Amino acid sequence: MKDANPTSPARDAGAKTQAPSPALLFDTINGYHQTAAIKAAVELDIFTALADSSATADAIARHAKASPRGVRILCDFLTLLGFLTKSGERYSLSPDSAVFLNRKSPAYAGGTLEFLLSGHLRGAFDLLTDAVRKGGTAQAQDGSVAPEHPMWISFARNMGPLMAPAAGGLAELIALDPVRPTKVLDIAAGHGAWGLAFAKKFPGAQVVALDWAPVLEVARENARAAGVQQRFSTIAGSAFDVELGGNYDVVLVPNFLHHFNTADCIRFLRRAHAALRSGGKAAIIEFVPNEDRTTPPGVAGFSLIMLATTPEGDAYTFAEYTDMLAKSGFSAPVQHSLPASMNVALVAAKS
C-alpha cells in the first residue's frame, strides 16, 4: 500500500477500490448522525434560509440564529447527504429540498419529523434486537396496532401535507361519476387526505372516514379547511369490527394493511368487498417491494418498521396482494405509481 508517488500531495484515489473498507459499516452504525443532522437542519430552518437564493454559511447562520462554524459543518454534511449543493462557499437547495424542506413550499414535509422521530417509533427501534428474536414488535400491547394508540394523532397531524400530491394523483386514476351521487370509504383515514382528494375532485362524492375517534378530529378539521364538510362523515372504531355501511363506489385502504398478517388482511378485504357496490373498486395504497423484497431500498426497508412496531405486519409484494385480493373476491389488481410518493396504488374491482 505504499504511495507510488510519494511527492504528490494528492489522495491516491483508486488504490483501495478493491481493498476491504469499513466505510459502509461506519456509515451504517452512524446512521443516527443523519437523523440528528436533518432534525437540526429542520429545527434551525436551514432550508428556508436558502429558499430564494444560494447563501454562505455566515448568511444562513444569521437567519438560523446559530454559529457560522456550526452551520458550515452542518451544511457540509447536508451537502454530502444530497440535500444541498455547494459551489465555492455558497450552498443551494437541491430540487427535492426546495419542494419538501422549504417552509414556503406547499409540500413542506418538515412536520413529518414529529411523527417519524416520536418516542414511540424511536423506542420501537431501541428494542429491535428483541423484535428480531420474537418475530414482531417487542413493545407492550401490540405496538402501533393497539386500539386507540396515540401515535395516530401525531400521524394525522403531521403526515397529511406530504400525502396530498399522491392523494390527488389517486383521484385522477379512479373515475367517479361527476354528477350522480357517489360514496367513498376512507379506511384508517388519519389526516383524511386520501378521501378529501376525492371530495374535492368529484362534487357528487360523499366521503366517509374511518379511524379511532380522537384521530377523526384531525380529519374533520381538514375537511372543514377544504370546504367539503357537508359531504364528509366519519365512523369511529376498528376497521375490523365496526359497521362499515354499504354501496360504496370506492374503498380507500391507505397504508393500513401493512400492519397486519395476511389472514387479517383477507378478513378486512372481505369486509371491504361486502361494503362495495357491484363493480366498485378497492384502492390499496401501500409500500410494495419487488418480489426480491430488497428493492427499491426505501420501499423494501419499510418492512423493518413493521417488524419493530407491529406484531405481524409486513411490506407485502404485488403477488401477495394479488393473492389476498383474489381470496377476498376481487379482480387482479393494477399497480399505479403515485406522484411524489414511495407508495403505489393497487386498484382492484369487486368481481
Add this chain to the structure above:
Amino acid sequence: MKDANPTSPARDAGAKTQAPSPALLFDTINGYHQTAAIKAAVELDIFTALADSSATADAIARHAKASPRGVRILCDFLTLLGFLTKSGERYSLSPDSAVFLNRKSPAYAGGTLEFLLSGHLRGAFDLLTDAVRKGGTAQAQDGSVAPEHPMWISFARNMGPLMAPAAGGLAELIALDPVRPTKVLDIAAGHGAWGLAFAKKFPGAQVVALDWAPVLEVARENARAAGVQQRFSTIAGSAFDVELGGNYDVVLVPNFLHHFNTADCIRFLRRAHAALRSGGKAAIIEFVPNEDRTTPPGVAGFSLIMLATTPEGDAYTFAEYTDMLAKSGFSAPVQHSLPASMNVALVAAKS
C-alpha cells in the same frame, strides 16, 4: 401520473425519475433505523452464521436463536444496505462483511459498536441542534476533550483491532533503522495499535505511548499480548502539558489533532517538533477531506462528529495541515492512504 399500461402489474419504473421525491428525506430521518439494524445484526451474530456458506433465514435464525420471520426481515434490510447479497431465499456475506463482521475474522469490527454507540456519543448527537447554535459541543465540560474522559477507555478497548491493518501499513511507509536503537512516541495512543505496529516491525524500536493513565492500562495489555513489553513504556497525562522526552525518530499523531482548533494543533505540533531528533518525522493519521469539505462522504462527515463532541475540533484539509505543519517547523507533508481505513497518513520531516 396515470399508468400508461393499466393492464401491466409491473411498476411503471422511470416515470418518476425527474419528479420530486421525498425518498432521501425519509431515508435520512430514518437513519436511526440503520443504526438499530446493524446493532441487532451484530448482537445476534447474523454475519458469523454466514461465515462458511450462504444460508436461508431459517438456518440463520437457528444460529441466532431468533425468529425466522424477524431474521428474514432483518436480512432483507441488511441486503438493501449492502452488507449481504440475496439469491433466491439464500443470503451471503458481502466481501467487506466477511472481513469486518464475521467474528472468525481477525479484522472483526463488531466491537466498535460499543464505542460508536456509547451513551456519550449518542448523547452528543441528541444535542446537535444546540451544538450548531453554539458552534461546538453542547455537552458539559468540553465534551470528549475533557481531561480523563472515560470514553477513551471504551475507545481503546474496542477500536484497536480495526486499526491494526492501517497501523501495519503505516509501519511499512516509514523506514526506521532495523539495527540501531530507535524511538517512537505514540500520542493519544489509546489501544496502542499504531505504536505497537512499529515495535513489531522494528526490533530496535522503543515505543513510548502517551494517554490518560486509565487508558494506558489497555495499551500495556496490548503490548504484553504482542510480546513487546520490554520495549514499551508510557507517559500519563495531557499531550499539551506533560514532558514528552526527546530524540524521537517518529512521533505518531493518530486521530488526535481533529479534536482541537488550529492554534492548539500548532501548539502541539511545536512540542512534537521539539521532541524529534533532527530529520525525525511526524506521522499525522487523520480524516482529511478534500478541499470542498464535502467529499469523500465518510471522511468529510467526520467533521459533524467533532462539532457534536468537541468545543472546536474539525476534519482539516490537506492545505490546512500543510499550513499548521509549516508553522510548526515541519516540511510539507506527503499524504499516503492506509489499508482498510478512511484515515490517511500525512508524513512530514523536522526541517
